[in-house]
Amino acid sequence: MFVFPECTSAALRSCVAVSPPTPPDIDSSFHLYPLSAAKMTTPFPLLCLPRLALIPIFQQMKLIDVIAFSFLSKRTHNLSKFLRKKTSFRYIDLAIKHNCLRMRIVFTNVSHLSLYFYKNVSTTVEVIFSYKKIQWNNIGLSTEQWVERVLDVTKCPSLRKLKLDAVPKFNVFSVFDVIPKVTVLEIWSNCCSALAKRAVEVLSPVTSSINILKAPFSNQEEFQSFWMGNVDCLSIYNDHLSRFQFNLSYLLISNAVKLELREVKLSLRDLNRFFSYCRGEGSCVASRGLRRLQYVRTVSLKVHLSILPDIDSSFISTLSRIPALSLKMFVFPKDTPAASRSIAFSLISKRTHNLSKYLRKNTSFRCILEIETDCVCMRIPLTDGPSLTLYFYTDDSTMIEVMFPYKKIQWKNIGLSTEQWVERVLDVTQCPSLSVKLDAVPKFDVFSVFEVIPKVTVLEIWSNCCNALAKRALQVLSPVTSSINILKAPFSNQEEFQSFWMGNVEFLSIYNDNLSRFQFNLSYLLISNAVKLELNEVPLSLRDLNRFFSYWLDKTSNHRLEHLSVKSLGHFDENILLSGLNATRFTENRTRELLSTNTFSQFRVFTGGFDVRRKDGKLAAITFAKTFGRTNINFDVSP
Incomplete structure (x- = not known):
């Protein structure tokens, strides 16, 4: 009997009947098969419909149901593959373990499905979904066939990550052949050299980024052959590469676009020569070897160097200049995330602002903007590091205070107003979610800040916020705000409150305020225009x-609620x-x-x-x- 998880949709469960004769292409333990329309004894009568009629049915099925259904036979695999037109997951990760292969599918609601293919137990596949462990029967599929079917059904264009961190007891080379594309290939220290080299050989042409914690190559020739290949982004950690006599010449012959060498140490003289080659000086062969390179990160005297243009002289060290792009060398503390550098870079001039705005993507999932008594505070949880906090103090407009992550530094203001700072940060981060928190009586004019905010996910009006600021925020931001949370309604009389209450609000929450001064009663519920209240x-x-x-049943209340x-x-x-x-x-x-x-x-x-x-x-x-x-x-x- 096929075991579905408890959350399996009723659509799939309702199709399952018991004890029909088993067709040859389906294992008898499942008791599921499609037959012709003439016999109509199938437990899947819907499959007798034309394919076009089945498409909307498959669209309504949960992805876990479609995956489970695709494992039953070749026919169910093909139906799931071609009739499921959309996907509902964020990414898929694959990991090679000691005795199994693990596939992790993360859905759009952040829940995840984990599949474990144990080689020593080939009759079942272990499934973990919603913190519950279940088992699916295997109908004779190999490990690579399981992987291939999941990728087919989900229509996954690329694995987000393939992680190799073990010496597997089984042959996994065939799995590499069914992987269409990999965003990040990770080779960890525990991975055996044979597996790592095979993965690099097969997957390098379809991999965007390769992260290596220990280079698996036996000699200098093998390493050079790999090093000179076409790789978009190559990062090597915990390996100084000294056994391959790594030196400046390797940088010059690399064909990578982005290169990070965390433990490889180069002298300042070598770096100076490297920058000279970047300028086109020296060997023509060496200069041509750098035609693809856009970014280099290495270790030199515990300083992290990154190439950035047009930096204000008050906080740069000019070590080298590339005339073609008017580039200078910008010195950051070690391990500063790229997102933080992009924000700093955008605040230097109009040109750097425009470059950062159009070339930088996916810096942060959300930003929090807080209006305080003497400053505007912006908190930015970065995708590539901890949170960055910026304080725009109006009584000292020459500096910006920065907290990152537990250190306080200062950026110099080049004459931007508070709203210009806010606008540039929002442009560069391209943040899809902005929360605005008002919890003070500011000593400065912040109304202009509201004008540069394009969209708000959550507007929070706290008890300490003055009424004038709160009402102005509601007036300007309500049309572009998804959710409004109010701890104290800022309205002076019943007319003001009613005008706000009847506006188009998606989600309105009111805390710590019983609204008795506005004679709140049932009639307010009936005239509200909110979707969620x-x-x-x-x-x-x-x-x-x-x-x-009763009014709702009679369709005489808020129709949007x-x-x-x-x-x-x-x-x-x-x-x-x-x-x-x-x-x-x-x-x-x-x-x-x-x-x-x-x-x-x-x-x-x-x-x-x-x-x-x-x-x-x-x-x-x-x-x-x-x-x-x-x-x-x-x-x-x-x-």
Whole structure:
């Protein structure tokens, strides 16, 4: 019997029947097969439909279901491969272990599926999904066939990472032949030389970046042959390469675009000669050998050197100049991430700003902008390192204070205003998510900063924020903000509050404010235009909530509302809450399904749940639970 995880969609489960005769291409343990439309005894009747009709069905299946289905036979593999038109994962990693091969698929919601192919147990594959371990039966596929089917079904154009960190007890060379492309190939210290050399030989042409912790080559000839190959990015860690007599000549004959040698030490004289060759001086052969090179990083007197143009003289050391690009040498502390350098580089001039803006990609997943009493603070968690924090103090406009990661340094201001600094940082980081936090009464004019903010993920208005600043932020940023969190409503009267309340807001949360001064009541819920609404301190009676649910059933309430969270007053009585709604109590499967959607921010376990359905078929869930001595009630409309 084929074992599905608990979260497997009902679409796939409903297709499974029991005890049909087994066709020859499917293992009998699965009892699943497609037959012709004439017989109609198949447990997969949907597969009798034309292929075009099957495409939307496969699109609705979860990716884990499609992967499991593709392993049943050649036909299910081909159906999964060609009918699944879209993918729903972020990346796939592959690791070669001592006694198994591990494939890790990370989905768009950050959950992941791990598959373990143990060579000594070839009849099953171990699966870990949602922190649960299950097993899938193997129908006779080899390890490379398993890998190939997963890559086919997911339509993965490239493995994010292939990690070699063991001496495997089985032959894995054939696995390399089914890998279409690799972003990063990692060869770790525990990897045997034979496996590492084979991986480099087969995968180098389809690999963007190679990271080596220990060069696996036996002699200088093998190393030179590899070194002169076409590699986009080559990084060598924990290996000083002295056994290959590494010297300046290796840099000159390298064909890499980017080169990082963490333990290879070169003298300043060698580096000076290298920069001369970059300028076109010296041997023509050596200069031609550098035609692809764009970036070099090596160790010299514990200083990290990186080539950058047009740096202000107050914080550079001019060691060399390349006239073709007007480049200078910019000195950074060792191990400073590239993202931090790009931000610093963009603040030097308009030209460096434009270069950084259009050439730098994916610096950070999110930024946090905070308005404080005497400064603007920007926190940037970098993708290639720890967080970078910038402080723009208005009383000292000549300097910018930088914290990275636990050290305080200063960057010189070349005459930029606060909003210009903010604008340049947002341009360079190209951050998809910006949070704005207002928690002070600033001593300076920050309204102009709001004008340069293109989009806000979360706007937070805290208790210490002055009303003028909060109202201005809501006025300017509401149209470009996804979520607004308010700890204290900044409005002077009921008219101002109503004007804000009826605006188009995707997600509105109000904490620590019961809104009693605005005579908040049921009518506000009915006129709200929010998609998601959370009122953590606003008390509503059970009868008012029951009336609201009745209005929703009659389609006379906010038609955009998808989620409502409130607290109830006094004794909780579900009979009063659900009176006249024709509600249906949750089954165990329905409870599990709803919790898996990550809807609830208030609680993860609820004491009661009911479904209510409108005449047009629209379904909504009413759930409630006691937390910290009060009852929270959630209302969620199904998509």
